[in-house]
Amino acid sequence: MITLxxxxxxxxxxxxxxxxxxxLALRVAVRPGGCSGFSCEMFFDTDISADDRLxxxxxxxxxxDEASAELLxxxxxxxxxxxxxxxxxxxxxxxxxxxxxxxxxS
Numbered sequence: 001m002i003t004l005x006x007x008x009x010x011x012x013x014x015x016x017x018x019x020x021x022x023x024l025a026l027r028v029a030v031r032p033g034g035c036s037g038f039s040c041e042m043f044f045d046t047d048i049s050a051d052d053r054l055x056x057x058x059x060x061x062x063x064x065d066e067a068s069a070e071l072l073x074x075x076x077x078x079x080x081x082x083x084x085x086x087x088x089x090x091x092x093x094x095x096x097x098x099x100x101x102x103x104x105x106s
Contacts, residue, residue, distance in 0.1 A: 001053055001064055002028050002075045008088060009058030011079040016060070019044065025054070025061035028077065028090075030068040038071065040090050 004012065016024045027045040030038050045063060048054060053064045064072060075092040 001055055001069055002057075002062065002072045002077055002090070004057040004060060004062065005076060005078045006058060008077045008079040009060050011088075012060045013058075016044065021046070025063045027063045028068065028072060029065055030071040040072075040092075042077075042088065 012026050016022065016026075021044075023046055024044040025046065025048060026042060028040065028042050030040055032038060048063050049065075051066050053066065053069050055062050071094055072090075072092065073094060075090055075094070078089050078091065080087065080089055
């Protein structure tokens with residue numbers, strides 16, 4: 001499954017606190033689409049089904065559906081805040097190639 005860096009976990013916890021709903025979990029999913037075949041999406045969710053994989057990463061509940069879990073095995077979510085902008089980035093060792101925009105992989 002996906003691992004969160006300390007920086008990403010802190011940022012997600014801050015965002016959940018701003019939502020005012022402590023029961024929220026971070027859902028990370030891989031969907032068909034994008035330039036290279038798959039793209040990742042992340043959103044807060046409270047709907048956790050029995051076949052979802054639920055873990056705690058640095059105090060953040062992370063939920064991944066079964067199909068996405070295989071594609072995210074060994075991946076790391078980081079948060080970067082620099083001169084070129086701020087945002088989350090996923091390092092995925094399963095990605096054989098990615099597109100020029102960096103938003104999708106295969």
